Amino acid sequence: MTTVTVQIPADWPATEERARAVQEELRARVVRDEPGPPPGTGRVTGVDVAYDDGRDVVAAAAVVLDAATLAVVAEATAVGRISFPYVPGLLAFREIPTVLAALDALPVPRGLVVCDGYGLAHPRRFGLASHLGVLTGLPTIGVAKNPFTFTYDDPDASRGSTTPLLAGAEEVGRAVRTRDGVKPVFVSVGHRTSLDNACAHTLALASAYRLPETTRRADALCRAALRDATAYSARPSTLQRPTSRYAES
């Protein structure tokens, strides 16, 4: 598996104002009139990021799955310094440099990229998934765990039920029930994909668990990469008192 080190781009926005201006400029490049790749065929790639704010370290992972079998085809990770503080609406500026590096390190084509967060469901209609799509040219979707600032009616309890995710009267995404009786996930279009297709992909990728297998795999991998990246700093609990469950008594 490939692991790379990332540098924050010299021209990366340093203020919230600049970051918002970048979003306003790039949003026009989102392609919305393509359906995207059909679910269940080809490859699907999941990306996710983990942080250690205290040490200023960020790790990203990209995991390519066979869309039909969900078997892992390829993996890559990237490690770097945190490029932006967490500000609701500006998440992309915190995640993108490292995610791009991990995606670039993959030895195989990516297919549809599934992001942990939003695409068009965003204050300026340009969330992480759309931003990543415009920068890479790849079809992308966003699958988030929370409704952010949007409203929705609870979908029926059965897996496959959906309701509109609304910004006022505008449908910016959908609440999708991936498992019976379990809290829905929130799906939106990133780039070069239709909302129907984005929801179909999400359901195809999430049947055993609430979240898509792509994000589950990427989440586990970026956490492991973060552990490795910070393994040399002092961590008494793991380095000095390894395993014994009987150490106290």
Next chain:
DNA sequence: GCGACAG
């Protein structure tokens, strides 16, 4: 002005 707010 105050509260809410993807990860």
Next chain:
DNA sequence: ATCTTGTCGC
């Protein structure tokens, strides 16, 4: 995101 033990339930 991350901090963190046990606990209720299939």
